[in-house]
Amino acid sequence: MNEVICTVDTVLLTLGDDGLSVALLKREREPYKGVAALPGGYIHVDKDLDGYGAALRVLKTKTGIDVPYLEQLAAFTGAARDPRGWSVSLAYYALVPHAVIAAAGHPGVKLVGVDRLHTLPFDHGTIVAAAVERLRSKSQYSSLPCFLVGELFTLPQLQRVYEALMGEALNKVSFRRKMAELDVLEAAEGQMDASSPSRPAQLYRLRPEFRDRLGLLKRGL
Amino acid sequence: MNEVICTVDTVLLTLGDDGLSVALLKREREPYKGVAALPGGYIHVDKDLDGYGAALRVLKTKTGIDVPYLEQLAAFTGAARDPRGWSVSLAYYALVPHAVIAAAGHPGVKLVGVDRLHTLPFDHGTIVAAAVERLRSKSQYSSLPCFLVGELFTLPQLQRVYEALMGEALNKVSFRRKMAELDVLEAAEGQMDASSPSRPAQLYRLRPEFRDRLGLLKRGL
DNA sequence: TAAATAGTGTCTCTAAGACAGTATGGA
DNA sequence: TCCATACTGTCTTAGAGACACTATTTA
Incomplete structure (x- = not known):
């Protein structure tokens, strides 16, 4: 009755040479093995206090970065978004200075301008678009x-x-x-x-x- | 590794005699059996297309209402919010005219002014507060x-x-x-x-x- | 001293609120 | 005709943008 795949996906945004850019990683496992996608992973019920903690852990583990700003974006859900089955992705977005990514120097991390993005696996394209829209919207009246x-x-x-x-x-x-x-x-x-x-x-x-x-x-x- | 309880909770808001009010239902099952709480339930992977569809189904089943406006609020997550274990609640909020709730005439539905709310089970108090804040915020610049x-x-x-x-x-x-x-x-x-x-x-x-x-x-x- | 960019004083123009007037129903 | 409330014209005031001027460094 409750066979739901529960994951976290993170949109790490920074301002690079191509303007606003997102960090992508080649997937290590199926599905879409080898394809560039958002850093993500399963919830670890034994290690993660909550979704926010899971997102922090994923970012730290996969990109080596302790992000100064992290906010929940939305949950992306449904039967169609993941070939493995009905899934929930808790999507978070993070902001970080470009220098911090360079300093972390994680090998697999690739920055791509958000206007230069080609199709991404799952609904990651939609997730990135939502993060960018949220950031732009909040930028109008906040710091x-x-x-x-x-x-x-x-x-x-x-x-x-x-x-x-x-x-x-x-x-x-x-x-x-x-x-x-x-x-x-x-x-x-x-x-x-x-x-x-x-x-x-x-x-x-x-x-x-x-x-x-x-x-x-x-x-x- | 992935023993996550995945549910949907809905915040059905209307404008009643006590001002902005939320619909509560007595829980039929443990935990918190008999306590007034937000209408919610498990994801049905066989029936629900996505979280949005699950929220529509929950509202229709438990309150008898086809809501004209439904929007995802956020995901509420973590090990501490539900005694059954690590859980994800996909929270949605809906707006509906007072007359529609009266017309549906579902027996168990109780409307409570959001400023008169006492403590709710789980983190439902937090969820309602977030929904109210979101509605008030959006009301400033939208229809x-x-x-x-x-x-x-x-x-x-x-x-x-x-x-x-x-x-x-x-x-x-x-x-x-x-x-x-x-x-x-x-x-x-x-x-x-x-x-x-x-x-x-x-x-x-x-x-x-x-x-x-x-x-x-x-x-x- | 010239060039370049940082920082500021002030005018204008637009949009929001205040106020008062007109319009239209029932008693 | 009076009262209550709907609706509207216009004045005032506050905030955003335009512009121009001053300030401070290197070459």
Whole structure:
């Protein structure tokens, strides 16, 4: 009566050379062995406290990364999505700076621009599309994109991240007003970005109470 | 390795005398036999096409209602939420006019105001809270609350529904401007609400292309 | 001092709310 | 004719974008 296959799939997003990109791994087992797909795996009822913990474990095991932001996306369910039978995929999406993926240096991880994706196995294409839509939607009114940059960043850098996500140029004055009123950033006193051949920009960081809050809040939910 | 209990729980919301209310049923089986809880049940892999279909079936079977709006809320998961073991609850929420529940006349269904809820079994309290938050959040920028009124309604009636959901008075001119620009309503030509002792109000209905669209769109997702 | 980009002051324009007026039914 | 409520025209006010100006570094 209850022969349901229960798995976790993760959409690890970052901002690379091809714009917003997703991490794919070649599948080690059937079905679709050898095909690039989302990092995923079975729930381990003995090890995982809940779906959130399972997603953290899958990401850590398969990509070597402790993600700073992880949120449940949705459950993808049904008889048709997996040839093995009626299945539930608990889908989570994570945001991470590009440098963190490079630093982890996991061999099999391949980054593909979300606009360059070809067909993926199962309904992974649908899952990625839903994650991208969610991220873009939340980016309009939140500080989510901060998790795509490193710990220290300038406002012009952050604005370019928002613009890459939204796919349109943003007004500089409005962007800075919005950031000021969100009130989630703090200036790194005395630290400037001197890497440019022009006026250095003030460096900022996420205020500590927001650095993990967003991800942790979702655990209960 | 994969002993996961997989169920569906539904949050059926309506606008009753106590404001926004949720439908509860006394549980017929252990655990928590006889305790009021959300309508739910196991996935039937032989009958249900997917989680959405399972939620529709549960609502039809246990409350007698074909809901006009149903959307996935989230998956609630973990080792601790159900005494039977590691479980996944696919949670869906539905909106329905009060009259439809009365017409269905299912004996066991009890409506409780969401602000009057006492503790519920499992994590059903958390699930209801998440559904209410989602509905309130979506009500700010969408026509979702239209599914809480009957087929024909006046703008003043609809405004009172929005106000009951948001818990605050709304500006009449702004409300009507917003509805006009959402462009999801159509006037029922020549039909007025004559039940008041003052000037009758124009009756409106959801435009046909929106009557089911919202619910259906979510099937793929 | 010129070039380049960071950062800010201010004007304009759009959209939301306030208010008051007109419209239309019943008593 | 009066009352109650539906509906609408318009003024005011708050927020978003445009623009231009100042600031600070390297070459």
